[in-house]
Amino acid sequence: MASSSSSTEQQSDRRTAAAAVAFLGPITSYTHQATRNGGFDEQNWALIPVTNIIDVFGEVQSGRACFGVVPFENSTHGTVTQCLSGLADRSSRYPDVSVCAEIYLDVHHYLLGHKASNSGSGADEGGGFGHVKRIYSHPQAFGQTVNWVAENLRSGGRAVECIEVSSTSRAAELAALDNRRSGEDGEEGGGPGSSSSAAIASQMAGEHFGLDVLARNIEDRADNVTRFFVLERHNNKNEGGDGNGKAQLPEKLAGRKGHKTLVSFTVSHRKPGALADVLDVFRRRQLNLTSINSLPSLVEPFNYLFFVEFEGSSRHEGGEKDDAAGKNVEGAMQEVAKLAERSRWLGSWVNQRS
């Protein structure tokens, strides 16, 4: 660093280097919006868009990012398998990544594309998408709009092609690239390059990529909410950062409102009641479950790894760490470890919906 730099500049350089936050991009994805809503603003954090959910895990494990934000579950369409897969870490690539916060985002989807050339200005709802031949989006967004798409784009012998891509903002980017009017440059038949592509994405993505709104609020349920996890590297050493200690979460994700904890475990598939025995630990200790998921364990076909999330934490100083509630959680974790073949603590964080 140049010797003329003031100590304030040096501090701010160090902060920038230490405060990288990776998220599923490109910018204007729902994950980007959740990241900002969680308090990771561009003034204080270096926001790094990555292409796939699993890349967020890689950025956090490597220490290139102090935190990562990934979608975990949606109230309409359920769990995001790629996120579970990162947490399951069945190839031991992300052994130090854990969940340290959650963020909720209300999700309202838009059909974004190019107005039909004969529609004049202001074409949106009501006949404004007859020219659409293909839609790009993230599988979650397709799952949250399945009825709307069936009724509006896949009925009466019409079958718009639905193409899954890595995020809704990537979908908007692809639709924006398809920006020639039908017939231009000899283009015929509505193939890519004829402005007949659309995206299901956010209003913000539409504005950013210069797309027209063809329909708004097309989610099947008005109460459509996605929950995102903030990932960190536990025993966070901030490699690549300032070496100056651990980056702190934004104030709005901290606090002392009560906590949640996530664990994963496998049990013998040959012992009747093995899963019930583990779940009974939570019942006996009155620990309320908030989600249960499973993924193939990849040990042998049709064997499963289970995820249980529950209210409580044994790791929050000044909160539940040393009190009876914290000891109850600690005891539960020890019992689960004894009953399960393998078990792993995957994080504890402040409950944002208590």
Ligand SMILES: O=C(O)C(=O)Cc1ccccc1
């Ligand atoms: O694709 C995105 O924009 C994401 O961030 C994943 C997603 C997709 C749909 C709803 C919520 C999150």
